[in-house]
Amino acid sequence: MRVILGPMEGVLDHLMREMLTEINDYDLCVTEFVRVIDQLLPDRVFHRLCPELKQGGQTASGTPVRVQLLGQDPHWMAENARRVVELGSPGVDINFGCPAKSVNKSRGGAVLLQDPALMYQIVKSVREAVDPRLPVTAKVRLGWDCPSHCFEIADAVAQAKADELTVHARTKADGYKAEAIKWDYIRLLKAKSPLPIVANGEVWNYQNGQDCMATTQADALMVCRGALNLPNLGNVVKHDAPHMRWDEVLALLLRYSEYEIKGDKGLYYPNRVKQWFAYLRHEYPEAKALFADIRRHNKAAPIVDILLAAQRQLAA
The missing domain is CATH 1.20.225.30 (Dihydrouridine synthase, C-terminal recognition domain)
Structure with a gap:
């Protein structure tokens, strides 16, 4: 099973990635988002958030680290994507899932789930700007307030030629409520979408991981909050390792x-x-x-x- 250590704004920083990839067999890390507005950001912004760029785009233990961008302007998202891969990121991830009010107010993150046409333009612009040998991926929720919107959202990302889609199995309105998790929607999405799908949400232990993969039929699993509850969650989910003492x-x-x-x-x-x-x-x-x-x-x-x-x- 491919297991990815996902981003958590202000929590899963480069120090945490350094430690967690040393004790876990993660296949990939995704950084906290870099906020893009209306300019090409200076290199120091990317290096501050992702110092791994200076060591070949990977942690000291060799896990690849993909930079995540968040923004609403296709042109500037593309320009910053081009720059970040030049600096060494092994691909680019685009954040369409952040539910934070401060981000959504400024037309970033999950608010874009209400505008699949703009999502398409952003992904398409980034895909065209980035070396075709490197992946362009996106992270979404099922929708803003209705999970059935996930099909239109995934179609926009697929039509824009993204390489992979990570789906957090809740809507923005659901927040992080455990009872609101909707893994079955990922299974429905997987059946319709041509994209490889990464499932995310409510994986805290080995059994959760098995249940999530069985229910969603996803191609891979992303863990975020659970990796902080249980520091060796990557190995627990992937190899049924005992919980860290x-x-x-x-x-x-x-x-x-x-x-x-x-x-x-x-x-x-x-x-x-x-x-x-x-x-x-x-x-x-x-x-x-x-x-x-x-x-x-x-x-x-x-x-x-x-x-x-x-x-x-x-x-x-």
């Missing part, structure tokens, strides 16, 4: 702390690690207990001290 997760958290404090996001470390704990606590009761202590601190040092103390306690 809590002591291993603690070691990973301390390594992440080292990266973050030394790196360019040191000031944001407390918020980032709290954000990760908010996911981990769904899988690990120990994380839930530690989160109560960690959330009180806004500086890195006391948070790291709490993690080290927890590690010593486990070793005792």
Whole structure:
């Protein structure tokens, strides 16, 4: 099974990709989106979001990293797509799925699901701008508020000559409600679309992955939030590996702390690690207990001290 580590704005950054691809057999990563408006962005914007461009478009462990673009102007999307592959991205992904209000207000992300004709123009322009040997892919939801719109959406992407389509099996209106997942629509889409389909949504463990693939008949699977709940989810889904032990997760958290404090996001470390704990606590009761202590601190040092103390306690 091909398993992709998907994008999560402000969460799955290059440091997280570095660690998660080292401990998982992912086939591909997709970056957080680069917002394109009305200009060709400077190289530093792409390098900041995807430093892997400077190492052949892959993580240190060799997993390819594809840059994702988000925007509504076909010309500037094409110009930035051309530039990002010149910088080393192994293809381009286009975001038509982000449900954030701030993004949708400025005509980006999921709001474009209401305009398949414009989606077609964007994908077509990007496909024509990018080396034909490199993939142009798109990530969508089933629709804005009606899942049956997925057929028109997928047709627009296919007609524009995209190479693959990732489908998050909810509408924008559904948000991330677990009960709103509609894997069966991906199966219906798969039967009609000529494109390879990647299924996304509500995969938290091996059985979810098996059920999703059986229901959707998709060609591949993308995991996002689940990869933060369970750091070795890629291997769990792909190889039925045992769930990572809590002591291993603690070691990973301390390594992440080292990266973050030394790196360019040191000031944001407390918020980032709290954000990760908010996911981990769904899988690990120990994380839930530690989160109560960690959330009180806004500086890195006391948070790291709490993690080290927890590690010593486990070793005792």
